Amino acid sequence: MWGTPAEPADSYYEVRPECTDVPKTRFKIKPGKTLSVRKWKAAFNPEGQLDIGKTLNRIQRGGIHPSIRGEVWEFLLGCYSPKSTFDEREELRQQRRKRYYHWKNECHEMFPVVGSGKLITAPVITEDGQPIQDPLVLQETNSGLNASNTSEIIQNLTSHGTLEKKVIQWLLTLNQIGLDVVRTDRTLVFYEKQQNLSKLWDILAVYAWIDRDVGYCQGMSDLCSPMIILLDYEADAFWCFERLMRRLRGNFRCTERSIGVETQLSNLASITQVIDPKLHQHLETLGVGDYLFAFRMLMVLFRREFSFCDSLYLWEMMWALEYDPDLFFLYEEAELAGDKADISKARAKSARHYGKYERENLKNRGKNQDAPLPISVFLVASVLKDKSSKLLTEARGLDDVVKILNDQTGNLDAKKACSGAMKLHKKYLKKAKQTAQRRK
CATH class of the missing domain: 1.10.8.270 (putative rabgap domain of human tbc1 domain family member 14 like domains)
Incomplete structure (x- = not known):
């Protein structure tokens, strides 16, 4: 077979x-x-x-x-x-x-x-x-x-x-x-x-x-x-x-109230600042601290960074990791109510059969915490971490950053990228928790 x-x-x-x-x-x-x-x-x-x-x-x-x-x-x-x-x-x-x-x-x-x-x-x-x-x-x-x-x-x-x-x-x-x-x-x-x-x-x-x-x-x-x-x-x-x-x-x-993918770019900046402060500082110095160079990765979920087949493989692994067993009911309720608002505002109550990434979010989720970040943001952070030394030594401006990231097109490993994202997610949650405790 x-x-x-x-x-x-x-x-x-x-x-x-x-x-x-x-x-x-x-x-x-x-x-x-x-x-x-x-x-x-x-x-x-x-x-x-x-x-x-x-x-x-x-x-x-x-x-x-x-x-x-x-x-x-x-x-x-x-x-x-x-x-x-x-x-x-x-x-x-x-x-x-x-x-x-x-x-x-x-x-x-x-x-x-x-x-x-x-x-x-x-x-x-x-x-x-x-x-x-x-x-x-x-x-x-x-x-x-x-x-x-x-x-x-x-x-x-x-x-x-x-x-x-x-x-x-x-x-x-x-x-x-x-x-x-x-x-x-x-x-x-x-x-x-x-x-x-x-x-x-x-x-x-x-x-x-x-x-x-x-x-x-x-x-x-x-x-x-x-x-x-x-x-x-x-x-x-x-x-x-x-x-x-x-x-x-x-x-x-x-719109006037929502700035789309820029919110995720801002989250990406925060994550990089926590897990790789040296790289974040370098990007700030270069004048690319808005992380707009990552716009395309987040917008079309790495379609241009992977071969066609590998991008599908990456997507299904992301969706499996993020899976929420109540997705269907949340979507149907929103549709029946005529509500096209982003579904991330609603959270499922079931504790079984979540994806691995979603289980981590549930474990670390406080009562007043915002909706969890999508795994795609950590995937980009993982790619940046992987290219950190090259970016630190060779990037002297936006063009260099874009070139270094574009040079990996077709060379990324989808499974490795997902496991890297999971590790960074865990590390980020841990550091964010420690920061919150220190503030108390």
Whole structure:
């Protein structure tokens, strides 16, 4: 079943032959460590309830076999409760698919390119809601859509009077989504197919419509792309992405009261100051104490620092370590209440089957403590610690810091990065506790 003793996973995510400089994956499918198809099926009881504890341990040891990655991710991201049965999940799956296609139809009625098998890469409307004549750069398919009838689509936008502000805002994002989609994971054979590009565009367009508070921001295509590859049904990929965005949407928020990923950068600075004060002081002296050089790592969860396959391996290990058994119920309650607030504000009460990282947080959590930091912040801190001596001796400015960090692209080890993050997390909690006691 497993082939060679340690099977590389590159073959599951085929790279275009002309892309010769793509980093090779370090992730290997290891019998006895990687969560296999057999072990995954054996983790369910006859009714379909999942033994999540054993599953998390297996993922933390060796990741997930690529052939079952999509369905396992649905549990890790809180799409389904491990306590649910096969029948309950099927019912919920059908309900969600209907909901997604209802939203997609709404979008199609406003702008028929959605769902047409095409996508746009140029603006269709001005900021004051006026249609732009013949602006579309359309990716050719056999859908029958062309520049002449897209002109009619644009004219129809305003034929019934002034457009609502929310519609204008949504239409203004569609070309940016298109520009990002055609640049996302283009080294993969998967995206040579137009239908896969348009599927990614459709999902992001629908998400931008339903989450008007955040809409669409650059980086979301990098987060959504793996869902399209791993899950056969577009609606299922949408819900997996939507659940991931419930964790990360704060990163993309920029309002008067919220500054998105900058909060995590500030936390990263605090962590580095505690665990490597010499490095932090050096970065301050260089004028990069705002840690903006780490912006991309946190924004798209290391998608650019790892090979495609290794970034998926890193994600699933992070999610297994952070796993909260009540995620599903928290998300469902928030959704039913129409509340899109960041879920980190709510905490589960169950004491069983947490991920290893989450258990540490629970153990050290005081009554008035803020929501725990995501493991991604400690992952960046771990990378900085690993490069500390090089940064201290060679970095003389922002460009040097960026170059030193970029030089490791494709050379990072996902498992090592996670274990490094766990060690730093423990060390940070210990030092923070000691500091708090001294202040008393």
